[in-house]
Amino acid sequence: MKKTLIVGFIALTSILSTNLIAQGKLKRPKQSGSTANATANQWWIGVRGGVNFSSATMQESYSVFSFTQSPTEGYDEKKYNAFTLPGMQFGFSVSYEFLEGLSANVLPSYASYRFSYDNSFRWYNTSNPDINVSTFYTVETRLQYINLPLTFKYQLAKGKFKPYVQAGGYYSFLTDALKKVDTKSIDKASGADSEINETKLSVGINNRTKKANYGLVGGVGFTYNLGNARVGLEVNYHYGFQNLDNGEFKYSDNQLVTGTYDIPDDYSLNNLELSMQVIIPLKFITSKDYVPL
Amino acid sequence: MRNLRYTFRYSFILFILTILLISCGKEVDFVPDSSFIKIFNDEYFESAYIPMDIVQAGDSGYFILSAYDTWYTYILRVDENGEFMWDYKLEDTYVNPIKGLYYKDNAFYFFCMDDLSLGTYLMKATDQSKAAEVEKVYADIIYPLHSSAVSDGFLLESYNRESYSTRLTKLGADFSSAWHEEYGVEEDIEESIIGHLTRIGDRLPFFTGQAGNKYFLNGYYNYSMSMLFVNVNDGQQTGVINGFRDKSAISSAQYINGNSFALSRFSFDENIIIPRIDINTSSIGISSDIEGNEHPEMTPNATVYTEILNVNGKEIILYATSTKAGQILLYAYDALNGKLIGTHHLGRINPYEAVDFVTTSDGGLLILGNTFVNGRFSRITLIKMSEKELIEFAY
Numbered sequence: 001m002k003k004t005l006i007v008g009f010i011a012l013t014s015i016l017s018t019n020l021i022a023q024g025k026l027k028r029p030k031q032s033g034s035t036a037n038a039t040a041n042q043w044w045i046g047v048r049g050g051v052n053f054s055s056a057t058m059q060e061s062y063s064v065f066s067f068t069q070s071p072t073e074g075y076d077e078k079k080y081n082a083f084t085l086p087g088m089q090f091g092f093s094v095s096y097e098f099l100e101g102l103s104a105n106v107l108p109s110y111a112s113y114r115f116s117y118d119n120s121f122r123w124y125n126t127s128n129p130d131i132n133v134s135t136f137y138t139v140e141t142r143l144q145y146i147n148l149p150l151t152f153k154y155q156l157a158k159g160k161f162k163p164y165v166q167a168g169g170y171y172s173f174l175t176d177a178l179k180k181v182d183t184k185s186i187d188k189a190s191g192a193d194s195e196i197n198e199t200k201l202s203v204g205i206n207n208r209t210k211k212a213n214y215g216l217v218g219g220v221g222f223t224y225n226l227g228n229a230r231v232g233l234e235v236n237y238h239y240g241f242q243n244l245d246n247g248e249f250k251y252s253d254n255q256l257v258t259g260t261y262d263i264p265d266d267y268s269l270n271n272l273e274l275s276m277q278v279i280i281p282l283k284f285i286t287s288k289d290y291v292p293l
Numbered sequence: 294m295r296n297l298r299y300t301f302r303y304s305f306i307l308f309i310l311t312i313l314l315i316s317c318g319k320e321v322d323f324v325p326d327s328s329f330i331k332i333f334n335d336e337y338f339e340s341a342y343i344p345m346d347i348v349q350a351g352d353s354g355y356f357i358l359s360a361y362d363t364w365y366t367y368i369l370r371v372d373e374n375g376e377f378m379w380d381y382k383l384e385d386t387y388v389n390p391i392k393g394l395y396y397k398d399n400a401f402y403f404f405c406m407d408d409l410s411l412g413t414y415l416m417k418a419t420d421q422s423k424a425a426e427v428e429k430v431y432a433d434i435i436y437p438l439h440s441s442a443v444s445d446g447f448l449l450e451s452y453n454r455e456s457y458s459t460r461l462t463k464l465g466a467d468f469s470s471a472w473h474e475e476y477g478v479e480e481d482i483e484e485s486i487i488g489h490l491t492r493i494g495d496r497l498p499f500f501t502g503q504a505g506n507k508y509f510l511n512g513y514y515n516y517s518m519s520m521l522f523v524n525v526n527d528g529q530q531t532g533v534i535n536g537f538r539d540k541s542a543i544s545s546a547q548y549i550n551g552n553s554f555a556l557s558r559f560s561f562d563e564n565i566i567i568p569r570i571d572i573n574t575s576s577i578g579i580s581s582d583i584e585g586n587e588h589p590e591m592t593p594n595a596t597v598y599t600e601i602l603n604v605n606g607k608e609i610i611l612y613a614t615s616t617k618a619g620q621i622l623l624y625a626y627d628a629l630n631g632k633l634i635g636t637h638h639l640g641r642i643n644p645y646e647a648v649d650f651v652t653t654s655d656g657g658l659l660i661l662g663n664t665f666v667n668g669r670f671s672r673i674t675l676i677k678m679s680e681k682e683l684i685e686f687a688y
Contacts, residue, residue, distance in 0.1 A: 062323075064330055064331065064332055065331075065332050065333075065334045066331045066332070066333050066334070066371070066375065066376050066377040067333075067334055067335065067377065068333055068334070068335050068369070068377055068380050069335040069336065069337075071334075071336055072336060075336075121334075121666075121667070122336055123336050123337070123338050123666075123667065123670055124336060124337070124338055125337075125338040125339060126337050126338070126339065131338060132338070133338075133667065135667055189338065199642075210320045211320065243322055245322075245323070246320045246321075247320075247321050247322040247323030247324065248320065248321055248323075250323045250328075251328050251329045251330045251677075252328070252682075253330065253638075253639050253640065253641065253676070254641060255641040255642055257330055257641075258330060258639070258640045258641045258642065258643060258645065258664075259641040259642030259643060260642070261332075261666075263330075266322065266323065
């Protein structure tokens with residue numbers, strides 16, 4: 001919480017200071033009156049939100065098991081499910097259009113990301129392999145972050161409908177992390193021939209997840225003029241660089257490690273975000289071309 | 294245009310500084326050999342491994358001695374990260390591997406028993422052979438029960454079925470026999486011994502060790518499981534702590550200094566820990582008279598392993614045992630005053646049992662345990678705690 005406040009304070013200071021420099025201490029560029037310069041030097045603020053889908057990229061795999069005989073193919077292998085579980089994000093956008101069509105954007109947001117992987121283990125009677133027991137684990141990770149992306153946006157066309165591309169970097173601060181494990185088994189040794197639901201487990205993994213993430217972000221979108229405001233839709237891809245597993249606690253004993261045999265891999269996180277946004281200009285608008293005063 | 298550039302540059306620098314300021318975290322990536330939990334698994338339904346002892350092989354990992362399928366002998370070699378290197382199941386002739394595992398001149402030594410003659414073998418295993426071979430045969434030492442290293446060699450405890458006696462054999466540094474002494478049980482307890490060895494009966498707390506100029510052994514004596522103190526030169530008995538049959542006895546002992554010991558005992562399913570007590574090794578005592586702290590969380594007549602450790606410069610008595618809840622439980626006591634410093638539970642959901650532990654060359658603690666994967670298949674587990682984790686609970 002303290003960190004979140006610090007982030008908020010510094011980000012706000014950054015924006016306000018920049019605004020002061022842009023609007024006060026520094027000389028305002030002359031208005032040429034042309035459409036080309038009309039939107040330059042314009043500040044925009046807005047709200048944005050939407051859904052996201054995540055994919056974890058495994059960097060190095062770990063297991064609590066060390067097999068003295070190779071396991072059956074397909075077992076003791078984490079199989080990551082990419083872009084399957086929806087998360088959500090919402091936040092603000094602060095943009096400064098310093099050249100016509102080119103703007104710098106800070107897009108602070110709260111986001112929750114979800115991804116999962118499956119793992120399974122099997123034991124069988126060597127003289128009669130039909131006597132066997134298989135256990136299947138579905139492990140879902142939920143991560144919540146305060147994101148601070150900084151992007152540069154280039155508007156591809158003029159008019160009411162404005163498509164654009166943007167790219168930049170982001171830094172994220174973890175606020176919460178959780179793992180949910182669903183265990184199922186097929187216990188043919190005990191007479192079952194179908195899957196039996198066993199345990200459902202939820203364990204906080206805040207201390208097992210690194211507090212920060214960073215990476216690159218890029219995307220496309222468009223805005224549409226609606227009165228003095230603009231509404232828009234954009235798709236961004238976040239490519240994380242950081243290994244999110246906090247190695248210090250990788251094997252620290254808890255229900256996940258010795259109970260469900262789940263050791264987290266070293267992994268980075270990628271997200272595909274779909275966001276809607278509404279932005280308004282900070283300066284008073286006098287014309288339909290948003291010419292600032 | 295120049296002003297705009299300043300604006301942009303200012304924003305960017307402030308953004309980066311903000312991030313750097315807040316991101317000065319302490320988190321690190323995983324260091325493989327600092328801490329780990331490993332379960333040595335195979336997919337065979339009928340496999341059942343019962344670990345016995347562990348020894349560190351210099352800087353190149355660990356060697357584990359285990360029984361499998363009740364009393365057959367199995368050895369397992371793992372690297373410094375706890376990953377499997379090689380294993381070997383000895384022929385069915387070699388049964389009853391006993392506690393006492395030694396690393397010497399790049400070879401591993403341990404004792405086991407012939408399944409027919411009941412004589413004792415000294416076995417030698419190396420990374421080159423990836424197998425164990427007979428190094429020495431002690432045909433006259435039957436029913437080996439426990440061995441330990443002492444200052445100038447090794448002790449080997451066994452049971453003599455012909456004389457109804459517990460026998461202590463002193464071996465030199467080259468494993469040659471120096472002397473032996475027998476202590477009368479006064480009755481035939483072979484059935485209990487067989488039950489212990491084959492695990493169809495109760496496991497009994499046989500152990501040996503050195504306390505200054507005395508050796509001690511825990512075994513059957515005078516009808517009961519008793520702890521005997523003997524001279525180091527000839528094995529002549531000087532003192533005893535008598536138990537009651539196999540229902541009340543000392544379950545572990547660690548010599549501290551002077552006359553001080555750290556003990557644990559059980560009495561009719563109750564478990565008592567005595568972290569520091571002075572014992573006259575030339576007198577006769579009764580185990581159930583020794584007062585200590587009762588621990589109802591431990592399994593009835595729990596197996597306990599006790600060692601004295603140096604944790605960050607402080608002498609600690611560490612007890613490892615198993616709980617009724619199916620966890621490994623470590624108790625750390627201050628060796629100076631016997632005060633409890635900390636406890637640590639290991640293992641969740643599935644059952645875990647403590648077998649042994651060793652300190653590692655990097656200051657960590659390696660715990661050897663037995664677990665039942667998926668709640669049912671008996672497997673060997675290794676739990677390595679880093680020095681930092683050890684200090685957190687035992688300092």
